[in-house]
Amino acid sequence: MVKRASISKGEAIFIRIVAIILSLIVCALVIVALTHENPIQVYGGIISGAVGTSRRMWVTIRETMVLLLISIGLTPAFKMQFWNIGAEGQILVGGVVSAALMIYCGNSMSSGLLLVLMFLASMLAGMIWGFIPAYFKAKNNTNETLFTLMLNYVAMQLTTFCIIFWENPAGSNSVGIINSSTRKGWFPSIAGNAYLLNVIIVMAFTIGMYIYLKYSKQGYEISVVGASQNTARYAGINVKKVIIRTMMISGAICGLAGSIIVGGASHTISTSTANGRGFTAIIVAWMAQFNPFVMILISAFLVFMQQGAIQIATQFGLNENASEIITGIVLFFLIGCEFFVKYKLEFRKKTEEVA
C-alpha cells in the first residue's frame, strides 16, 4: 500500500464510478438473496419507485432538496473543521418553531406573511442552536462534537414536549397534519407543482453557498481557520468571531431545512422529522468535498436509492429497514473508494537477493 503522490481527476472519477457500480451489484446480490427475485426486476422496481410516476419523482426531488439543503448548511462548519453533528437538533428546532407558527398564527395572518415569518423564525431558532456550541467552543474550547450531539437530544425533548401540547386528535400522541383544511403555512404550488418552491429555495442557497465560500472574504476566512488557527491568528483573523459567525450561518440553514420539511413536505412535526438526515448530510458534504454542485448529484443518488428501496420493500414484502441496508451498502462503497483515491495497492515482491 503506497500513498499516491498525485492522482489525475479522470482517474479519481473513474474509481468513484467503479465504486458506484460495485455498490449496485452488491445491493442486487443482497436483494436477490432476500427475495429470490430477478435482480433486473428489482432494479426496475427501484427505478419505478424513485421516478416511476410524476408524483414519485416529485417526492424524490423533494427529499433530495431537503438533504441537499442540510448538506449545504453543514458545509461552512465542516470546512472550518468544526464538527457540527448537531444538524438533527437544528432541523428539529427549526421545524418546531415553524409548526408553532402554523398552529398559533395560522388563522390570524395571510399565507405569504406566515411563510416569510416561518422562514425567519426557523432560521433564528437554528442559529441559536448553532450559536450555543460555537460560543462555548470559542470561549472555553469545549468539544463541539459532543456539544452539538447533546443538543440534538435537547431538541428532541423539546419537540416531545411541544407534541404533548399540540396533540391532535387528543390521545394520539402525535400532532397530525397541521391546518389540513386551511392549508395555512403550507408551501403554495407553483405552476401546478407542489414542491417547486422547495427547489427554488434550496437552489438559491446552493448557488449562494458556492459563491460565499469561493469568492467572499468571509468564505476565505473560513478556509484559513479550517486549515490552521495559528495561520488565521497570524493573518489577523478573529478566530472566535469566525467560529461563532460560521456556526450561526450553518445552524440557520439547517433550521430553515426544518421549516421546509414541516411547511413544504410533511405538514406535521414529530421527533423523527429530521429522520437521520442531519447525519446523512455530513456524508454528502464530505463526499462532495464541500462543492455544493457535487452535493446535488450525491444527495440525488442517495435519495433515489432510498426511495427506490421503499418501493421494492413493499413490492417484495420486505420491511422498511431494507432501504437503510441499501443506503448502507452504497455509502460503504462510496466512502471506501476514497481510500483507493488516496492510496494505491502495491504488492511487495519478495526480493530474491535477500539471503
Next chain:
Amino acid sequence: MSENNAIELKHVTKRFGEVIANDRVNLTLRKGEILSILGENGSGKTTLMNMLSGIYFPDEGEIFVNGTEVTIRSPKDSFDLGIGMIHQHFKLIPILTAAENIVLGLPQKGRMDMKKIEGDVGALIKRYGFDLNPAEKIYDMSVSQKQTVEIIKVLYRGAEILILDEPTAVLTPQETEKLFDVLRNMRKDGKSIIIITHKLNEVLEISDRVSVLRKGKYIGTVPTSEATVASLTEMMVGAKVDLDIHRSAPVSPKKRLEVKDVTCRNKEGMIVLDHASFTANSGEILGIAGISGSGQKELLESIAGLQNMDCGEVLYYSDDESTHQLHKLSVNEIKQLGVHLSFVPEDRLGMGLVGSMDLTDNMMLRSYRNGKGAMADRKAPRDLAQKVVDELEVVTPSLSTPVRKLSGGNVQKVLVGREISADPTVLMVAYPVRGLDINSSYTIYNLMSDEKDHGVAVICVGEDLDVLLALCDRILVLQSGHVSGIVDARTSTKEQLGLMMTGTVGKEEAVNE
C-alpha cells in the same frame, strides 16, 4: 570484501513513490575513522543512514558489515551488528535518570542492580571523557547532556559503529567542541563513526574523510586533508557558489522599534521570556542568537501582536515622529495603524502559509481585507504571486498549486516574497534558511540585506552563528528567556556568542557596544 571496512554499501537504492531518495549509493566506512556525510537538505543522507539502522529497507543494493554481507530488516538486526544511531530527536523518558534510560529495554536477569549499572555507565563516561551524572533525571538536563545520554545508551549496548544525525544542530560552539573531543576519544578506542552534517567547518575539523551526496546520488569521497570549504561546497551543490554575504554599513539608523521589559509565559505557565528589552533600528539587521527554545519565538510573536504578555511594552516609532504602543493592539489593529510589520515565522506551513491553498490564495492571506465589499479580490494577489514567482525564481507547476507540494526552499521564497512585497518598515524572520539549499539560502540572505538597505529594520532569528556574524549588524543573545547581551556583529566571535548563549559570561562583560 576488505576486513578493514566497518561498513560498505554497494549500489543502495531507495525509492519513495516516484522520488528516488538514494540512487545507487556507494559508501565505505573504515574501521576506526570518523566519516562525514555531507549534503544539502533532501540529498538523502538521513534516508541512507536509516537503512543502516533498520528503519527503512533498501529497494536494491548490498550492505556489508565487517566484510560480510548482511540483511538489516529491523532496528534490532542493526543493533546486533553493532550499529548504533543517535537521532536528531531524542527518545528519552524525562522522569527517569540517565542510567535508567540507558538500560531501558535491555533484557535483564534477576534483580536490577542500579548501583552496578550506574557504575558501568560511570566507567563509560570516564573512558570517553563525557560530562554526565548517571543518577541525574533527564528533565534536569540541558540539550547537550540529553544527547550525551543518547550516545552512552548506544555505547552501553556495545555499539562499535556509531551514526550521529546532525549532532551539532542543537549545540553551542563550546558544547560542539566537547562532543568532538569525545568523538576523537572513541576513534582512539577503535570505534567507527559516521557523522551527518551540513556545517562545512565542522566537517573539516572532525572527520578523516568526507563523502558527499547530492540529490540522492553519491558524488564522491575525499580525505579531509585535501578538502576546503570551497571544494566541498562545489561537490555538494554541483557548481561554484559565491559564499560571501554582502553587508553594507547601516545608513542613518533611526530608532524604529523599542521592546521594554517584555515577559511571556508558555501554555504551562512557565516564564519563557523574562524582562526582555532592546531596540531595533531602521537600516540595520539585528540578529537574535540563542539555543533553540530560549524565547526567540515568543519575542517575535510579542512584537507581531500574537503573544499574550505578562508585562512589558512594544513601542513603534514611525517616520512622522509619532509613537505607537503596539503591545495593546491586535494584529489587525497594528495593520490598520499603517504600521507595516512583516513576519516570516518559524513554522512556515503551520503559521505563515496555508499548505492546502494555492499560491494566489496564500498571497492574499495578509491583504484579503483590502478593497470594498464582501467579495475578495483575487486579481491583485494573482499578479503578486506571478511577480514573486518570476523575481525569486520559485519553481512551481502553476500558481494554482497548493504550496505544501512545493519544496522547502520554494515555500520559503513564497512566504518571504509575500512579506517583503507588503513594503515593511519592520521585517522579522525566524530561521529563514532552515531546510533550504545553499543557493536559496543566499537568495534569502541577500533579500534581507536589500531590505536593510531600503531602510527597513530587520530582525533575524538564526541558528548558524557564522551566518549571523556575517549578515547582521548587531546580535542580541538570548539565554533561557533573558537577554544576556547585545554585541556588535563585526567585532564579535563565535566563541563569545556561545558563552553568552549558555550564560557563562556575566552581563557586564558581554555587552560590547
